[in-house]
Amino acid sequence: MAFITWKTKDGNEISVDVKDGLNLMEAATANNVPQIEGECGGCLSCATCHVFVDDQWLEKTGEVDEIEDTMLEMTDVERQHNSRLSCQIIAAPDLDGLVLFVPEPE
Amino acid sequence: MSGELERERLFIRPEQWYSNQGISTLFSTRVEAIYPAEKQVITESGDNIAYEKLLLCTGSSPHTLPAEIGGKLKGVYILRSIADVEAMQPEFQAGRKLLIIGGGYIGLETAAVARKLGLKVIVLEMAKRILQRVAARETSDFFRQLHRSHGVDIRESTQMTRFTEQAGRVNGAELASGEKLEADLVLVGIGGTPNTSLAEQAGLDCENGIAVNETCQTSNPDIYAAGDCTSFVRNGQRIRLESVQNAADQGNLVARVLAGEQVSYQALPWFWSDQYDCKLQIAGLNIGYDQTVRRAGSKPDSQSIWYYRENRLIAVDAMNEPMAYAMGRKIIGAGLHPSQAQIADPNVDLKSLVN
Incomplete structure (x- = not known):
């Protein structure tokens, strides 16, 4: 289990316990985190689960x-040094407390 | 199909998500009819549900083969829903013989999973080459080679005439050539047809799908449609797309239209297919292409095929070459038309073509 927090630009926070082994795109869509679509189901074809990882968790x-x-390269919001596709981050005990920022178009 | 993901991870959203969003759901409920004049739908149990706006997301259904040639025998499967997978999966055991009718994406992806699980696989394709309807010769060649290297027996220009049976269960097939093949199970993957019967019966215009305009509105202004079941005009031609991208983007568009936004459907189509360790990614639509250009990949097993129509770039198939896909999507999405020579030259950085 890992306690994961998504922070949006307008200051909202969504925090949930995510079962080990689930990827954080699945966890985000299940919990209605805005902007995270996960259209391709996590097979690295769509780039619609883009997040920024809090620097201390990189x-x-x-x-x-x-x-x-x-x-x-093809995310809606331009990538930064801490960009990840959240389908590639798998919940595990050592990510307990992880903070992600949700990119939002201007 | 491969058993890699548990059932509950296959849904787009978990069931409780809908109620959390204030969305009422009625599963396992068949709609009998739509009454547009009364703005009501009637369910099979006789309930009337009134609507202000109605959205049809009825999808498409796989073609099946007729019973006269054995299409309804036990052991003959189609692949569309989780139920189809669950029906077939217990039969996916090493050493068994799987016969696949149709060398499209469904057939080839299933072949890949079956080989990984140790089944013997034959793919029959009636056309001259696999993927003929959807891809260029070079892409077909790549996947034929990929599957043959994994031990799949791919037979093109090959027609099956009927399935053979023993005690009501399929045990093989006869080919037009007279040859007989043995099979323990069969998958039929020969395309699909849009589910339009409700729409037709409600008097909506249908033309290879429920005909919608650029806002996904049908011929009845209070009824919208999205996904596989629709046909829409793109570049002057009415087309239908069976894809995740189209279903998601049209669904999203209808929600925005109904919320009062002035938007129209312009999304660039994209597709993917994972077979063995090969990732095929497609951007754009190759309909009407008159020229293809091959660009060598960054690795021996990678390449991309770029489609042109009247010297305008319209689509790209990228095999193990995500950069070609990513840049292709940007280039085509921006309406740019790099020359064939630029694309063919591996020394030209694709990124430089985006701006």
Whole structure:
């Protein structure tokens, strides 16, 4: 289990316990986090589950692989140094407390 | 199908999500008829449900083969819903012989899963090549090679005449050539047809799907339709798309239209297909292409095929080459038309073509 928080630009926060093994796109759509669509179901084809990872959690959320890195080129909101596709972040005890920011179009 | 995900993870949203959003759901309820004049729908149990606006998301159904040639025998499957998967899955055991009718995406993706699980697989394609209806020759060639290298027996220009049976269960097929094939189970993946009967009976215009305009409105102004069941005009031609992208984007569009926004359907189509470790990603629509350009990939097993129509770039198939897909989507989405020579030259950075 990991306690995950999504923060939106307008200051809203959604926090939930996510079962180990679920990816954070699934967790976001199940909990109605805005802007996270997850259209391709997590197979790295759509880039609609883009999040920014709180800097202090960057290391623990792991490396961005080559496909994810490429798909981050086509997010709606331009990528930043802390961009991830949340379908590639899998809930685990060491992510307990993780904070993600939801990119929102201007 | 592969058993990699538990059932509850396959839904787009968990069931409780709908009630949390204040959305009432009536599952396992068949609508008998729509009465547009009364603005009501009647369910099979006789309940009347009144509407102000109605949205039809009736989807499409896979074609089946007629009973006369054995299409309804036990052991002959189609693949559309979770129920179809659950019916077929117990039969997916190593060593068994799976015969697949149709070399489209459904057939080829199933072939890949079946090979991973150790089944023996034959794919029959009536046309000259697999994926003929949806892709260029180079893409067909790539996937034929991929499947053959994984031990799938792919037979193109090959027609089946009937299934053979033993005690009501399929045990093989006869080909037009007279050859007989053995099979323990069969998957029929030969395309689908839009579910338009409710719409037709309600008097809505249908033309290869429920005909909608650029706001997904049908010929009745209070009735909208979205997804596989619709046909819409793109580049002067009425088309129908069976894809996740189209279903999601049209659904999203209708919600915005009903909320009062002035929007119209312009989304760039995209598709994907995962087979073995190969990721095929497609951006744009290749309808009417008159030229293709192959761009070598960054790795030996990767490439991209770019479709042109009258020298205008309209679509790209990217195989294990997500950069070609990502940049292709941007280039086509922006209405840019890089030359064939630029695309074919692997030394031209695709990113430089976006601006």
